[in-house]
Amino acid sequence: MLDIRLIREKPDFVTAGLSTRGDTGAAKAAVEQILECDRRRRALETEVQTLSAERNRLSKEIGGRKAKGEDISEAAAEVRILGDKIAALNHDAAKADEEQRELLLATPNLPHADCPRGTSAEDNPVVRVWGEKPAFTFEPHSHIAIGERLGLLDFERAVKISGSAFAVYRGAGARLERALINFLLDLQTQENGYTEMGVPYLVKREALIGTTQLPKFADQQYRCADDDLFLAPTAEVPVTNLHREEILPIAQLPVRYVAYTPCFRREAGAAGVGTRGLIRMHQFDKVELVKISTPENSMAELEALTADAEKALQVLGLHYRTIELCCGDLGFGPTKTYDIEVWAPGQNSYLEVSSCSNFGDFQARRMNLRFKDAEGKNHFCHTLNGSGTALARLYVAILEAGQREDGSVHLPPALHPYFGASQIRLPD
RNA sequence: GGUGAGGUGGCUGAGUGGUCGAAAGCGGCGCUUUGCUAAAGCGCUGAGGGCGAAAGCUCUCCGGAGGUUCGAAUCCUCUCCUCACCGCCA
Numbered sequence: 001m002l003d004i005r006l007i008r009e010k011p012d013f014v015t016a017g018l019s020t021r022g023d024t025g026a027a028k029a030a031v032e033q034i035l036e037c038d039r040r041r042r043a044l045e046t047e048v049q050t051l052s053a054e055r056n057r058l059s060k061e062i063g064g065r066k067a068k069g070e071d072i073s074e075a076a077a078e079v080r081i082l083g084d085k086i087a088a089l090n091h092d093a094a095k096a097d098e099e100q101r102e103l104l105l106a107t108p109n110l111p112h113a114d115c116p117r118g119t120s121a122e123d124n125p126v127v128r129v130w131g132e133k134p135a136f137t138f139e140p141h142s143h144i145a146i147g148e149r150l151g152l153l154d155f156e157r158a159v160k161i162s163g164s165a166f167a168v169y170r171g172a173g174a175r176l177e178r179a180l181i182n183f184l185l186d187l188q189t190q191e192n193g194y195t196e197m198g199v200p201y202l203v204k205r206e207a208l209i210g211t212t213q214l215p216k217f218a219d220q221q222y223r224c225a226d227d228d229l230f231l232a233p234t235a236e237v238p239v240t241n242l243h244r245e246e247i248l249p250i251a252q253l254p255v256r257y258v259a260y261t262p263c264f265r266r267e268a269g270a271a272g273v274g275t276r277g278l279i280r281m282h283q284f285d286k287v288e289l290v291k292i293s294t295p296e297n298s299m300a301e302l303e304a305l306t307a308d309a310e311k312a313l314q315v316l317g318l319h320y321r322t323i324e325l326c327c328g329d330l331g332f333g334p335t336k337t338y339d340i341e342v343w344a345p346g347q348n349s350y351l352e353v354s355s356c357s358n359f360g361d362f363q364a365r366r367m368n369l370r371f372k373d374a375e376g377k378n379h380f381c382h383t384l385n386g387s388g389t390a391l392a393r394l395y396v397a398i399l400e401a402g403q404r405e406d407g408s409v410h411l412p413p414a415l416h417p418y419f420g421a422s423q424i425r426l427p428d
Numbered sequence: 429g430g431u432g433a434g435g436u437g438g439c440u441g442a443g444u445g446g447u448c449g450a451a452a453g454c455g456g457c458g459c460u461u462u463g464c465u466a467a468a469g470c471g472c473u474g475a476g477g478g479c480g481a482a483a484g485c486u487c488u489c490c491g492g493a494g495g496u497u498c499g500a501a502u503c504c505u506c507u508c509c510u511c512a513c514c515g516c517c518a
Contacts, residue, residue, distance in 0.1 A: 042478065045478055045487080046487095049478055049487040053486055055498080058499090067446085077498080078498080
């Protein structure tokens with residue numbers, strides 16, 4: 001959520017910032033609407049408060065007179081009328097306040113000043129490339145063919161029990177998934193200094209508001225209506241919200257958490273849902289990195305977090321590239337984002353396996369997450385997160401990059417101790 | 429799910445209708461004393477908002493939402509959470 005004071009004091013700056021996302025007219029209209037609501041709200045609040053001060057004064061007076069045994073019925077009746085007036089105005093003020101909050105919750109974050117200009121994914125600059133595309137002496141197969149041939153994946157039965165865009169992992173295929181989870185968690189905890197967290201997969205509405213999935217993206221969430229609980233679309237939600245409504249001592253920052261969770265996404269309206277394979281699914285596993293930082297350090301923490309996520313691909317020896325999202329392609333909440341894309345030979349394309357973002361104080365304002373500085377003053381934290389990494393697509397890359405002409409898949413050496421073997425081959 | 433007891437400031441904990449944003453203690457900060465430390469003494473010490481150039485004035489907040497009242501931390505209703513016991517259960 002944007003700072004209403006910033007909008008009030010520098011409306012042109014905010015409008016310009018929002019405009020970089022693509023729609024200048026919409027940005028202008030949004031800012032004007034918020035400002036109008038803010039003026040109305042403050043006028044009402046000022047009136048309520050003036051009258052409340054008067055009521056407080058009169059009530060005290062009545063108390064004193066009653067103690068002396070005087071008749072207070074006339075004064076009491078007078079204050080009663082004042083009270084009714086306050087209640088009516090207060091109702092309007094609360095409505096304006098709610099309206100303002102809704103407007104602010106629906107307004108995206110300002111892209112960082114350094115964020116590259118552009119309108120779509122084509123404008124995202126590649127900032128790093130690591131490794132090279134592996135060479136094949138044969139036409140590399142898709143993970144679907146590899147997985148079915150080796151008995152690792154069963155999409156038909158997944159459809160039977162849950163519908164399209166779900167997967168069943170079988171035998172060595174299931175073990176490979178589990179090996180990857182353990183490998184990624186160990187890497188981030190033992191080498192990169194993150195604290196592992198195990199968190200609930202069902203979260204409350206407020207948690208989703210805090211990390212910006214609600215109210216705007218309600219149609220993308222799975223919801224358990226009876227309890228008004230939601231299946232977390234990413235560990236970002238439960239993990240970042242761990243400190244919602246807290247004031248952290250500055251010495252505790254930065255907080256660095258890593259968590260494995262399954263992720264649940266309705267993918268309503270998304271292209272490619274309903275096609276087979278692991279690339280876009282309603283449920284997938286992910287190891288997520290979350291940081292809570294001071295404003296001064298958040299950009300440096302983003303670079304470090306992105307490097308931590310990239311490290312996983314480096315250790316696995318997978319070719320990848322890192323791109324930076326341009327203003328027009330940036331998500332609703334982030335002020336700056338790097339995407340990491342791993343090469344999947346069977347797809348002949350790069351797959352996004354990680355999106356590393358700095359949200360500035362955008363999420364922290366929504367969840368009222370603050371820190372206390374050395375002078376004892378409270379400030380909003382900055383929050384960051386990035387996948388470290390998403391599992392299903394990493395799985396795709398490993399199968400497709402490690403495939404051999406004889407149908408076997410050779411696994412990266414770093415996985416051998418986790419998987420318990422160096423390769424997956426056809427049964428004899 | 430049932431019954432009972434509770435939810436008050438960073439923490440412990442008083443407060444059952446008026447001058448209570450809230451006693452006291454702990455913790456924290458500052459000052460004095462001190463060779464240093466400790467101890468002691470004194471003072472300060474919640475958050476958010478409105479008006480204002482500022483000084484300052486003022487409003488709201490005692491889990492949450494409603495209600496009663498001139499006036500609510502205090503009374504009433506609902507609700508959430510915590511603890512204990514019972515039931516059920518991986």
